[in-house]
Amino acid sequence: MTGRPVRIGLQVQPEHADYAAIRRAAAGAEELGADVVFVWDHFFPLTGDPDGKHFECWTVLAALAESTSTVQLGPLVSCVGYRNPDLIADMARTVDHISGGRALLGLGSGWYEKDFTEYGYPFGTDGERLRGLAAALPRIKSRLARLNPAPAGRLPVMLGGGGEKRTLRMVAEHADIWHAFQDPATLRHKLSVLHRHCADVGRDPAQIEVATSVSGLAAHEGDPEELGPELRELGVSLFIVGAGGPDFDLGTLRRWIAWRDAVNG
Template sequence: MTGQQVRVGLQVQPEHADYATIRQTAAEAEALGADVIFVWDHFFPLTGDPNGKHFECWTVLAALAESTSTVQLGPLVSCVRYRNPDLLADMARTIDHISGGRALLGLGSGWYEKDFTSYGYPFGTDSERLQELAAALPRVKTRLAQLNPPPAGKLPLMLGGSGEKRTLRLVAEDADIWHAFHDPATIRHKLSVLHKHCADVRRDPAEIEVATSVSGLAAHEGTPGELGPELHDLGVSLFIVGAGGPEFDLGPLRQWIAWRDRAND
């Protein structure tokens, strides 16, 4: 394996559950030893009843910043069209202080049309949304540098997406973490593209933590002992398990944490 320490995160999908259950799920994940807890940034359930219970990402993150004590916290990922980029920076900085320096800022261009249209945001084209993401990044960085007080910790920037011409270029230029959702063969190819962009901007690709969601990779579902080493050898070091309500099955998270502990031993 690579020399990178393995980390395991849980993406809490705040659908079909009361907030008390979401809070308890985060507490259980922290007690199990999860490194990061993410909350997705959608306005409606993506599975089950499309009109089922659902909660907003950033207010849930602020509450979890108070109710947890060790895990890193952030959105996976926050769409820049839903909130002013300067406001996003301020929100992330505030949560960083609430949590004692445990926040990360995950950003992306968005993809779920219902989120946009139901809340009055223009959906536009993929190209337009990527342009908006590119325009948002310097605003976020400028605002973070101006805020008083500044972030309490490093406040890493994570970018989600894998478009080879534009998104991966933004990752090479600005991201501390790159998040993808691909099988190992695709990850291998995307990393080769990312490394070329890093060479173009004269950045060491080792500075960028590679994260991937592992739930839903059907060929390897529930087998971290098989999938984990293969992805880790490619350079992935943050493995993210998803769980949605109403019951939030943390069985897969336990399996990935057990594999992490063996891999890091």
């Protein structure tokens, strides 16, 4: 079992909602004691009316950095195909300063074709998007090292995805946090692959925090007593609940926070 304490995050899915509701959801998560508030990086709703209300990830994060005071903040995850990598680094550094060092930088290759085509970005193939992520990571790190002022906090890098040949290799090389979205049996296998990549690059896998989204993972996503211990035993320490607009129900988040408090003691 991981030695890291359990952390609980909320992924705010900014669809079908006014900004005031998004702000209230983040404030509510913070009041309940959530550790992290994430915002997904899409340009359109993923459920319901595909042309419904929606807001952009990084500008929402900047606003939430002002309206919150304790939660960590970041994208889950920011697609490197939507923005110049050096710009992503600068945006993350800026949000980090606005928040007083509470930002984390979640990164991925993207998957939702409508986001790309509607905004004029080339969608390409899975392989092309992964190569774009691989090329972006060193540029982001290089720009972060040169920015003045430097990030206010540690600004950990989180990578999302489970591709065994390329993505998990990038996780071993670059990530402070790996975000998975797999059932426990699949996660066990993916972790064994990640550990092999870590051995190849000379990195201790214990340095990488394992995060997973629990919403939609099982029929009992709202019952942490059933799902939590098995994932915890595999090494997951950051459990992420999703909530979509317009109402942002935080009931499941509340149950996971209560479980966290019982586990951490």
